Amino acid sequence: MLGAVSACANPADILFLNGKIVTLDATSDVAEALAIEAGRVSATGSSEELRKSAGPATRIIDLGGRTVIPGLIDSHIHAIRAGFRHATEVSWEGARSVGEALGRLKSAADGAGPDAWLIVAGGWTPRQFDENRRPTEAEIASVSSGHPVYIQLFYGYVLINPEGRDRLNIKSETDLPAGAKFERNRENETTGWITGGGPAITSLYGRLPKPSAQEAVEGTRAFLRELSSFGLTGVIDPGGHNLAPDDYAALFQLWRAHELPLRVVYSIFAPRPGKELEDFQAFTQFLPMGTGDGWLRFNGIGECITWGMYNNDTPGDADKEAFYRVARWAADQGLTLTVHWNNDRSVHHLLDVFERVNREVPIAPLRWSIAHLHDASDASLQRMKALGVGWLMQDGLYFAATSYIAERGEAQMQRSPPIVSALRLGLPLGGGTDANRVMIENPFVSLRWMLDGLTVDGVETREKSEIPSREQALRIYTEGSAWFAHDENQRGRLMPGMFADLAVLSDDYFTVPISDIAKIKSLLTMVDGRIVYGAGPFSALESGRR
Structure with a gap:
């Protein structure tokens, strides 16, 4: 059905006509056309109606029937480290x-x-x-x-x-x-x-030589452009191993030069075992939550909060107390926090600490999250929901399902990860890849895997009851991920007032065979109303600096 027109007060800067505009609004409207003014969506509706909003300077882009989706957002990707080393x-x-x-x-x-x-x-x-x-x-x-x-x-x-x-x-x-x-x-x-x-x-x-400053800048530029080619308009970066504070310089240089092609929201990682609270306090002394702008913004701490609770299924009381001190400090500072955790059998240790902090400082407004946790039980998801803690889900099992099955069994694999169960609970859920050490960065590979559960070598895993619909999967990768960046009211949907962050697809995500979803690329990627990537019939439209 065609979305109702929202009238434009001024001539549009850009008009997309004759397409399939997937708005992901509350009623899942699909429109023919979309108008953009000052970097935001100003109207959706029919091509005939929106042509009336064109002025002498309006750029008109004929989509030729192609599908437009809200820009994808990877909610857990090590993009800064990957870019730093890319060259x-x-x-x-x-x-x-x-x-x-x-x-x-x-x-x-x-x-x-x-x-x-x-x-x-x-x-x-x-x-x-x-x-x-x-x-x-x-x-x-x-x-x-x-x-x-x-x-x-x-x-x-x-x-x-x-x-x-x-x-x-x-x-x-x-x-x-x-x-x-x-x-x-x-x-x-x-x-x-x-x-x-x-x-x-x-x-x-960590013993390998680091790239030069020039290699770091060029690598970051090239890697982020590659992400743009997949229709990604935003990433949430949790920090990570082998990423020192001075390794962020290349990213900051591109930001200062107004050369970022997508929105980067980042956390900082605890670099020194036993010194986590001290380091976080030092690093954030002049870096309060939300520092930055719409293109680059600080989003708290992660994914290693304390080393004693990182990849540790049996943390002791001292480990949990150290984690509590950092988490309580983060709550007092109003910081978002994201934690790497792999196993449901031990996640109760983490949730116990979260609940302890929550009794003293409500954490729901802070958008805390747990990443990975492919085998989350219903009980764990319910505890997370009660706390207002979100779940960052990635497609690592696309590569690793065979070893996962060997360790945990076929029955567990059939509900790993429990995507539909989480949606049914109303748990905040973001899509991602965890690229580039353990997975590749292509979001359409992740979306395809969400929809069929097939591994890279064709092994069937997740049962049908945990397979979302195409729209549900897309919402996880757009407005779902935006929630973790505190941005769900600005991006993730194509509605009047939202950022004009979008992708024009090479094939229709909603009608191609599921197996072909992984082959989809973006032909045009737009962020903030600027065309940051163009290919094929739209290659000449790519903008320069913003």
Whole structure:
């Protein structure tokens, strides 16, 4: 049905005509046309009616029947770290074979300086390859041309070739971080791969050289543009390992130069174990909640609040007390807080602390959230709902479902994550990817996975009762994510008064086969009424600086 026209008081700056405008308003109206004035939606309705709002300077864009959606918002993506490193890393995203992955490494080696590292920091899985295996050290040697190489698989495996080990002064296993060891084959020979837990892998990555200031700026610019090509108009960044305070400089430089192509809302991460409260207090002394503008804004603390409650299923009383002190301080300061938590079996420890803080300072207005928690039980979701705590859900199981099933069983997998159960409760729910170490950044891959539960290698997982509708999934990725940025009244829907943040799609999200949703790209991405990305018939429309 066509949305009712909201009259424009002034001539529109931009008119989109002859399209399918998915407004995501309260009645799910679909309009033919949309008018924009001063960076905001001023009207939706029929093309015939909205043509009347055109003035001499109005830019008219004929959509040719294409679908327009509110701009997508990734509610949990390590975009700042990914951008900072982007210019010095090699991506294996979408590679279908070991040979294709090696080809990308060879291309990087051929174009790199003589001493340059070749780094694949994540965002891949052996299950995406036809061979369903990791590359070998010999295969890496055949294409790396003597460059030092570092290849990370999730937070469990790293391949560092001999040149790389020499650079990092790794002569024997005693030179590895605690918890790491050389992988050995059946003949007890080292394979080149190093195994270990998250802290060990993070420590190894931290030994790599950082990009130059210019590489950091260019990498950030390129990575954010890539996100624009997927119709992303906003990201919420939780901080993360291997991201020091001075690593934010490239992002801030682009912001000051008015060159950001999307809205960035960011948290800061606890960098030093045992010094979390001290560091947070120091970092935020002149950084109150909400500092920034509509393009770059501070959004509190995350995703490691205290190290004793990070990836720890059995925190002790001292760990929980330390977490309480930071959480209580954050509540007193009015800070949003987001926490990384993987397992429902232990999340009661976290919720107990949240409830303790809430008895003293109501936390619902602060938009606190838990990220991941793929196996959330109904009881945990209900406790979160009672506290006003939201849930940040990502598609990590698109890569990792096989190991997840092996650990937790088929029955648990069938409701992981329990998307529909959370929606039924009215729990705030945001969509995302957790890119780029554990997943790829493409939101349409995430949306497709939300709608069919199929992994990268076609394994069926989630049962139908936990599969949302296409509209529900899209709302999770738009207005749902906007809630966590305190922006649900400004973005996530295409209604008069809302920001003109939108994407014109290459295919209709609502009618293409679900399997083809992952192939959708944006042909035109707009933020704040500015065309930040154009492709195909709209490539000439892309704006410069805002």
